[in-house]
Amino acid sequence: MELHLTEKAVCVEKRSFFHKKKRLVLIFLLFLLLFLSHLISKLGWWQVKPLYINQDTSGNGSNFIILVWYWPFGVRDTLEGDVCMDHYHIPGCHLMDQRSLYHQANAVIFHHRELQQRLQVLPLDLLRPPHQKWTWLSLESPENSGDLSHYGNVFNWTMTYRRDADIPIPYGELIRKQAMKSSFDSIEDFITPNKSTLVCWVVSNFNDHHKRSQVYKALIKTIPVEVYGKWNNRPLANEKLLPTMSHCYFYLSFENSLSKDYITEKLWHNAYMSGAVPVVLGASLEDYKAVAPPNSFIHIDNFTSVEELGIYLRNLSQNQQEYASYQAWRRDYKVKRLASWVERFCRICLYHHNLSAQTVYPDLEAWVRG
């Protein structure tokens, strides 16, 4: 009996000892797990070295580092050397496209089109260094930007053609010429003496619902319009566009969207660079006035009817002096297209000093449609 009892006691004791040991091991494992998960959350999932050590993410002093998370439309450009300095005279600006260097970047660029088409996703699982700016890049009008409702509280900067973007990247701009009287150009230099066509238009996508289509249909009741482009089965090769348009008195720079500041190459390139006077439809008269000198374009909102516009254009083409007054701005300005993605990226370095250190777009959709 006694023996039995002791044996039992020993057994119980043994068992409780094993239980205790097991519990200790379990507790130890639990702590290990907690520690590891903490470690993993602190580091990027592939990053091994600790963050924030000796990293200048304020962008001051040394280079401002810009990471292109993926290339717009999948077309990679070279980033060899100091591209911003070498090509655009913008100092202190370093572009890169290696994702593994994410933690060094002061700004990371996400082009909207690929997000919209779900070809790319945002790396929302990555920890953001405190000064890093996620930059939303788009050149599309709101109408063509799809659903932006799930991009609240994601981006710190916007980069679009809009003047009120953090980094404005218009499709083009006018640069004041240096006051070098020696190279003074006469207006005549800009007007081909061979203007033969009153109004030209290039359109590939004709949509009856577009306001521009309605204006076109009304306009041809008053004056003829020479139409080129896919829609009319008269496609123009790139190198043919400017020479062809240079023979037109007027070019219809009609945008497909009527949106704030949405002024595309239809103004800067097709009209201004060819020497045809642009007749514009799209953004408001005020928007155009803000980026283009008076008497360099004709805005359709300035006329009470399309017929009145037609009569005005015909009249203008018949009055050399009046017509020349629409070319006079060329004495003071030259046209610059902004057509390279690399140049657009470099522009961040012209603006970042002036932007507030801590910003976020809580409702990108509202901003874009605002």
Ligand SMILES: *[C@@H]1O[C@H](CO)[C@@H](O)[C@H](O)[C@H]1NC(C)=O
């Ligand atoms: C940033 O750099 C400029 C010029 O190098 C310097 O004058 C300024 O003190 C710097 N500011 C900070 C906050 O480091």
Ligand SMILES: *[C@@H]1O[C@H](CO)[C@@H](O)[C@H](O)[C@H]1NC(C)=O
């Ligand atoms: C104008 O047209 C004529 C005949 O088509 C041509 O010989 C001449 O080179 C043209 N001039 C300019 C400046 O394009």
Ligand SMILES: *[C@@H]1O[C@H](CO)[C@@H](O)[C@H](O)[C@H]1NC(C)=O
């Ligand atoms: C609009 O009309 C006013 C008054 O006729 C004129 O001074 C101005 O140049 C016009 N602007 C455009 C862009 O057509």
Ligand SMILES: *[C@@H]1O[C@H](CO)[C@@H](O)[C@H](O)[C@H]1NC(C)=O
């Ligand atoms: C057209 O031009 C003629 C003469 O050049 C002028 O009398 C007339 O008022 C103009 N009409 C319009 C609508 O500008």
Ligand SMILES: *[C@@H]1O[C@H](CO)[C@@H](O)[C@H](O)[C@H]1NC(C)=O
């Ligand atoms: C940045 O701000 C300075 C001073 O406020 C101003 O002179 C400069 O033009 C601004 N730069 C840009 C790109 O807005």
Ligand SMILES: *[C@@H]1O[C@H](CO)[C@@H](O)[C@H](O)[C@H]1NC(C)=O
């Ligand atoms: C950028 O936006 C994120 C997301 O809202 C925010 O947590 C972060 O503080 C912002 N960073 C900067 C530098 O503004």
